Amino acid sequence: MKIGEFAELNHVTTKMLRHYDEIGLLKPAAIDSETGYRSYTSEQSHLLNWIMILKNLEFSLREIKELLSGPMESTSFVHQLIRKRIEITAALNEQIQKKMAIDRLISIIEKEGFEMMKEIDLQHMGFADVHEIKKNIPNMEMFLETAAHIVALCSDDDSLSVFRFDISHFKQINDDYGFEVGDNVIVACYQMIESNVKKYIDHATIGRAHGDEFIVFAKASKDLTTLTAQNIINDMISFDFASIDCPKQMGCYIGGLVGQFKNSINIRKIIEDTIEVIDHARRSGPNSISIESYH
Known part of the structure; x- marks a missing residue:
């Protein structure tokens, strides 16, 4: 035709x-x-x-x-679709951050009026902002999909890293100050992890393992993993938790495993293995790190 x-x-x-x-x-x-x-x-x-x-x-x-253009296997096609979904999710999260900044700006101007010379802090989070960020923290299934995509990008010689972040004495925050303050702490810690992972590691994903625990999976060496973890700790130490209505200065523990385990990788198993490693960090007290080689 x-x-x-x-x-x-x-x-x-x-x-x-x-x-x-x-x-x-x-x-x-x-x-x-x-x-x-x-x-x-x-x-x-x-x-x-x-x-x-x-x-x-x-x-x-x-x-x-x-x-x-060529023969297409279903598995390969699905991997490409997952990659695109990850890209769209990342872009969506970025747009959500911008939307929340606009919402805060509208709220400020409606309450205080528009003044050209006024300094405005768009980083201050209200309860609705915290809820929105918390809702969009990647769950474990999304985390595992993204981790599998990172593995697919790696060669057999590349080092892979899995490290776990746990907030020290988090339950006491919920008990003493309420769940709203607990949510503020969760989101603040997630943002500290996210900013440092983005700064130091090119290929990485963050997931929420439990209520107060996060997991990072990355293409990263032991030195780079340790550097990233130490800077997260530094941010925790310097962060003013009182600014998010938490009277107690919070600490954390980070424990991780690094190795060349692409061919025999079982991501869920390695995540479980980091539980033992983070216990090693806990023995040294809050704001301690234990990054070990994976065998």
């Missing part, structure tokens, strides 16, 4: 089809040597349908071409 008929059948434009032909994404079934007219078969609608699905899921045309 002619290009116009094919475009109408699939609810796209002829301009789009010509562009897809030019970049080698969807070539016509035939081109008339004299007129240059493109013609397509109805079977090519299936390929175009997949192109449109992936495009709507924010895959670039280059990515779509790579995905559809």
Whole structure:
């Protein structure tokens, strides 16, 4: 069928089809040597349908071409979809942060009016902000999916790191000051972990293991893991917990394992193994670190 008929059948434009032909994404079934007219078969609608699905899921045309140009295994395709989901989730979390900043700015201006010379602290979190951040901390299933993607990016010689963060005496905060203050502490600690992981490690993911515990999985050496953990500790020591309505200055423990374990990796098992390592840190008291080699 002619290009116009094919475009109408699939609810796209002829301009789009010509562009897809030019970049080698969807070539016509035939081109008339004299007129240059493109013609397509109805079977090519299936390929175009997949192109449109992936495009709507924010895959670039280059990515779509790579995905559809050769034999495609279901496992490989699923990995690419997971990677895209992770990208979208990260972008969504960033937008949520911006939305909360806008909400805080609206609240400030409505209460105090607009003044050009006024200094405004958009980092101060209200209860609604804390709830929103807490709700969007990645759960364990999302954490495991992202960790599996990181493993897929690594070679056999790359070091992988799993470390656990635990807030010291957190239960006492909930008991003495209430769950709202406890939530403030949880979110503040998550943000300290997140900022340092982003600063020092290129490929990493953070998940919430239990109420007051977080897990980080990363492509990182023992030295880099220790550096990141120490800077999280430093932030904990210098953080003013009274500013988030917590009268008690909080501490933490960090315990982790590092090794070249791509080929025999069982992420859930390694997470369990970090429980013993963080116990080693607890024996040294709050704000202690124990990073060990994984065998």
